[in-house]
Amino acid sequence: MIEVETQLARVLAEACPLPSDTVPLAAAHGRVIAETVVSRYALPPWTNSAMDGYAVRSEDVASASETAPVSLEVIADLPAGTAADPVILPGQAARIMTGAPVPADADAIVPVEATDGGELRVTITAPAAPGVHIRSAGEDRQPGDALVSAGSRAGAEVLSALASAGFGRIKVARRPRVAVIATGSELVAPGEPLDRGQIPDSNSLLISSLAVEHGAELVDVVRVSDEVAELETALRGLASRCDVIVLTGGVSMGAYDPVKELLSPGEQVRFEKVAMQPGKPQGFGRLAAPWVDEGELGPLVFGLPGNPVSAWVSFLVFVRPCLRALQGASTVEDPKLSAHADVGWRTPPGRRQYLPARIRTTDAGVTVSPAAARGSGSHLVGSLADANGYAVVDASIERVQAGDVVQVVRLVSDVDARL
Template sequence: MMPVNQAEAKILDLMTPLDAKQDSESVSLLAADGRILAEDVVSSLDFPHWDNSAMDGYAVRFMDTKTEGAGKPVSLTITEEIPAGYLPQQSVGAGQAARIFTGGMLPEGADTVIMQEHTQREGDRIFIMEPPKRGDFVRRQGAYYKAGQTLLRAGTRLGAADIAVLAAAQCPQVQVYRRPRVAILSTGNELVSPEQPLQPGQIVDSNQYALAALVQRTGAEAICLGIVPDDPDQLKAAIAQAVAQSDMVLSSGGVSVGDYDYVDRILADLGGTLHIRAVAVKPGKPLTVATLEREGRSHLYFGLPGNPVSALVSVWRFVQPALRKLSGITTDWRPTFVMGHPSQLLKSDGKRETYLWGSTYYLNGAYEFNLAGGSHSSGNLINLAQTNSLAIIPIGQKQIPIGGSVRIILLD
């Protein structure tokens, strides 16, 4: 069995990202959420675009705000009113001020804004009750970003804030990587779809739906190929079809050591190279990872365990990081790890790195892990529902006490 960290490193090393030129497309900003930039974005605009006010108040020359003596406030004449979106018509001269509102363009001559709460107004004059500092409440042109610099880098997953930046930079279309295509198939004579009547001895194929959901949540396109019986010829044809129409293949079942577990042999028959056969993790020990070359591109194949919890843990721990790298993301492929404290005793046999599922909350400055109730069997999907994290018990350790230190994976 391969250690978990070694398996993770091996998988990420095998994964080749999509090509920025061949595998990209232009999309509108309204369709860009969650997409990955395929090229750097550079703007011709400064941010802010011009000097403007960060406060409702008065634009003045700092040299005119010095007090004339104890108890005698400075008096300035108001020459103009400048709301946001208005082009100032006059410059501010000696002894003058312009009424200005938040976002208003600073007029020529002014270098400081006095907030209105620090003034008193009488007709067309203001009295400065509290003197400002030079440059107060002025947002200078280019202070946030200089035109011509890189605004957002290729490999960035776009979120709401990034899209807001692109809109402000007047980039209505962006070049992003296409969504990776992931083929999904389930193997086993015992499997039926959720629509079919369940007969004695049969099992509903939940893996197809769970894997599709995780693939789509990672930003990829799921190609669901359904259930394939434990027949070598049908399975070989299905795997060949899956490889031909996808960038990555996920199958569940058929990777253990039973008489009907054909996946590894078929991958070898198809010219694949097997890199991983089992990982020292619980649940999820039987994990096949192979590469198949098709049309000059290496396709990564994951043969996942058939037990539903094992399949999901394998995806969270190994498949999603590989899929993030495939999608064009340049950093942060691995799961999100945090240190926390369990609210219950966590147990393991110590033989493999063990993952226990539950819910994690940030309370009183620390992460607290709450173990899901019920059996932690690889076949028990019921208590996996609504969990958001996995607690990790390392190899060689049999328990983590209440309040002890535990490493936690936060799930998407």
């Protein structure tokens, strides 16, 4: 068997970043920024008011109080969006709204709550120190300051910053084009009645949905039987249209394993036993001729186990980092957290365990427990509905005891996360 790190290194060595596209900001959500971006504008672009109130000369109101208010002439009304810059002489003020540019002659804002709200004259009952309630131009960013690093994901906050800094379009990595092939003569479409020996094809939905959640453009989802000819036809139809093809099932040592039978010759796709549970049988490689034209770069191919939990773990450990690397993401692996085990559970000897888990944050800290009542099992697909992450238990640990510190990964979709 090989180690997880060895298999992952092979995957990432082939996952070269894809070309970039320039798209409107509204179309960039969830995409990976392909270049470091610097601000075009000062942020904020002009010195503006942080409050509704009155722009004043601070020395005019230095002595203002409830018992000795100061009265000033109101010479202008400044709503947000105005370009006006009225001259404010001693003894004068301008009524101003939040976000409106502060007149050059004013150095303080008196909130409306400290006034009588007058329109021709205003009575002020509190002093205002120089600079109070004023947002200075460029205090957040100056033109040319770094704004977003290449490899960052364009979440809502990043898009807001880019728009504020003067951008309407941005260069992002092209989405990896992914196709999913579920193999198995026992598979039937979800919702169809089952005959003895048949099971619903949950892997198609599982893997295609995960791929989209992690930045992929879904090209096609195909279900094939265990007939090698049927799989070959599907692969030939997809090879020129995809960057990545993910197959589930048919990769172990059984008599009806078409993926391994079809792709093992020539070692375009290598099949390995990886020291992990679940997910020991893994296939990975890149299609070349005769699947694609001579000299063309064929798609990356993953051969994942057919049991749903094994396919889920395998996607998260190998396919997800690949999709991130293809998009040029600055981070391809998820950070691990430390959690305390709520209960004990068994671990497989000699293999690293990836256990679907419920991860909770309590007043006492982060805790973890198996998502399935029966603990670990590659067939326990119902437990995935209760999993919000997974525990990673080293191969050297014989059993997790209640209270043990365990490494966990909390799942977050790349659509909602910035890397």
